[in-house]
Amino acid sequence: xxxxxxxxxxxTLHKKGMRxxxxxxxxxxxxxxxxxxxxPQELLENIKQHNINIGLTTVYRMLNYLxxxxxxxxxxINGELRYIFCPPDHHYHMICVKCLRVKNIFxxxxxxxxxxxxxIQSHQVDFFGICDECSKKEVNK
Amino acid sequence: xxxxxxxxxxxTLHKKGMRxxxxxxxxxxxxxxxxxxxxPQELLENIKQHNINIGLTTVYRMLNYLxxxxxxxxxxINGELRYIFCPPDHHYHMICVKCLRVKNIFxxxxxxxxxxxxxIQSHQVDFFGICDECSKKEVNK
DNA sequence: CTCTTATAGAAAATTATTTTCTATAACTAT
DNA sequence: ATAGTTATAGAAAATAATTTTCTATAAGAG
Numbered sequence: 001x002x003x004x005x006x007x008x009x010x011x012t013l014h015k016k017g018m019r020x021x022x023x024x025x026x027x028x029x030x031x032x033x034x035x036x037x038x039x040p041q042e043l044l045e046n047i048k049q050h051n052i053n054i055g056l057t058t059v060y061r062m063l064n065y066l067x068x069x070x071x072x073x074x075x076x077i078n079g080e081l082r083y084i085f086c087p088p089d090h091h092y093h094m095i096c097v098k099c100l101r102v103k104n105i106f107x108x109x110x111x112x113x114x115x116x117x118x119x120i121q122s123h124q125v126d127f128f129g130i131c132d133e134c135s136k137k138e139v140n141k
Numbered sequence: 142x143x144x145x146x147x148x149x150x151x152x153t154l155h156k157k158g159m160r161x162x163x164x165x166x167x168x169x170x171x172x173x174x175x176x177x178x179x180x181p182q183e184l185l186e187n188i189k190q191h192n193i194n195i196g197l198t199t200v201y202r203m204l205n206y207l208x209x210x211x212x213x214x215x216x217x218i219n220g221e222l223r224y225i226f227c228p229p230d231h232h233y234h235m236i237c238v239k240c241l242r243v244k245n246i247f248x249x250x251x252x253x254x255x256x257x258x259x260x261i262q263s264h265q266v267d268f269f270g271i272c273d274e275c276s277k278k279e280v281n282k
Numbered sequence: 283c284t285c286t287t288a289t290a291g292a293a294a295a296t297t298a299t300t301t302t303c304t305a306t307a308a309c310t311a312t
Numbered sequence: 313a314t315a316g317t318t319a320t321a322g323a324a325a326a327t328a329a330t331t332t333t334c335t336a337t338a339a340g341a342g
Contacts, residue, residue, distance in 0.1 A: 019308050019319055040298085055322040060299065064220065076215040076222060079205065079330085081298090126265050160288055160339050181329085196291040201330065220299085222329090 005032050008088065012069060023054040027062045037075055037082035037100040096131035103131075146173050149229065153210060164195040168203050178216055178223035178241040214265075234265070237272035244272075 009028060010020040030047050038046070040059045047054060063083055066072035071088065074081050077100070084093070084102045092105035150169060151161040171188050179187070181200045188195060204224055207213035212229065215222050218241070225234070225243045233246035 014309095017319075021308070021320065023321060057300085057322055058320090061321090064300095067220075074217040076217060079208070081217060081222075126267070155340095158288075162289065162339070164290060198291055198331085199289090202290090205331095 005087070009071070018065075023058045024062060026052045026054050027058060031062070031066075031072075031083075032085045034085065035101050035103075037077065037084050037095070037102055039080055039082055043083070093126045094129065094131075095126060096129065096134055098130055098134040098137075101131050101133075146228070150212070159206075164199045165203060167193045167195050168199060172203070172207075172213075172224075173226045175226065176242050176244075178218065178225050178236070178243055180221055180223055184224070216267075232265075234267045235270065235272075236267060237270065237275055239271055239275040239278075242272050242274075 006020075006025070006028065013020055013024075026047060027043075030050070030052075031043060034043070034046075040056065040063060044054070044056050044059050047059075063072060063074075066085070067074065071086055072083055073086050073093070074083050075095070076082075082100065087104055087106075090104040090106055094103040094105060095101070147166070147169065154161055154165075167188060168184075171191070171193075172184060175184070175187075181197065181204060185195070185197050185200050188200075204213060204215075207226070208215065212227055213224055214227050214234070215224050216236070217223075223241065228245055228247075231245040231247055235244040235246060236242070
């Protein structure tokens with residue numbers, strides 16, 4: 001976890017009277033630098049593989065908190081909810097449909113416009129494709 | 142449900158050895174013309190309000206089937222999975238963040254391109270905003 | 283119209299998620 | 313630093329969401 005993200009999240013927590021603790025840090029340390037869409041279970045397992053012990057409840061609580069804070073996004077893939085950390089100012093996702101790797105894309109060309117009677121408030125653009133590594137693995141590219 | 146959609150889905154079902162039945166038709170009749178993101182429970186309730194009786198299991202089975210067929214999309218909103226029917230050739234969604242109304246937008250300006258090592262295979266663009274009706278209801282527009 | 287087989291839906295089983303509870307640890311004020 | 317206050321972690325229990333099982337029924341083929 002980059003220092004600035006940790007500081008940012010710690011400040012956000014404090015504004016709500018919440019505390020930055022070891023389990024939260026351990027979770028964020030892993031989650032904020034994870035590149036793949038993961039289920040809560042997978043996140044816990046991955047973290048435990050690093051010999052770090054936190055509870056599943058903490059994973060759920062952090063995911064809920066980060067979702068509310070707009071710092072995480074959930075995708076329903078094959079009936080499973082999978083999560084990815086979203087840096088504060090990201091706009092696009094590039095998602096590999098094979099390995100579920102996600103890349104954040106920051107530059108946003110879309111302006112505030114009115115479409116078909118709707119005032120645009122926010123937007124998300126998600127591209128689904130094959131990442132370079134999965135391309136290499138393909139027999140029939 | 143428009144005739145052409147029903148025919149299209151019936152054909153798709155038959156290709157898999159599945160049958161078009163009264164409960165499936167009742168569900169599709171409602172779901173394919175529903176404009177708002179709904180939970181499975183809500184869909185069932187709405188259908189029952191029309192004095193039509195189908196089971197929750199059928200709702201889940203149809204949603205799973207339509208998701209697989211690419212004819213439905215799920216959004217995780219406030220921790221709830223909400224579904225919307227997607228016509229075969231839609232590309233964009235306009236989603237009202239207040240009432241969860243969804244409009245399909247068909248024209249797609251995005252081409253097959255390679256971005257940051259990813260070959261784009263499909264994409265989705267989801268705009269979140271305030272629909273015209275919710276705009277009218279707002280005190281502070 | 284008959285026959286074969288997918289189906290609906292109730293109930294049970296399973297899975298995912300949230301809540302409860304209490305010892306512990308984080309921050310505040312001394 | 314240290315003591316006091318209160319949010320917290322995480323296990324267990326509770327709940328909610330979803331899937332599976334099972335069998336009478338109905339769809340569609342011939």
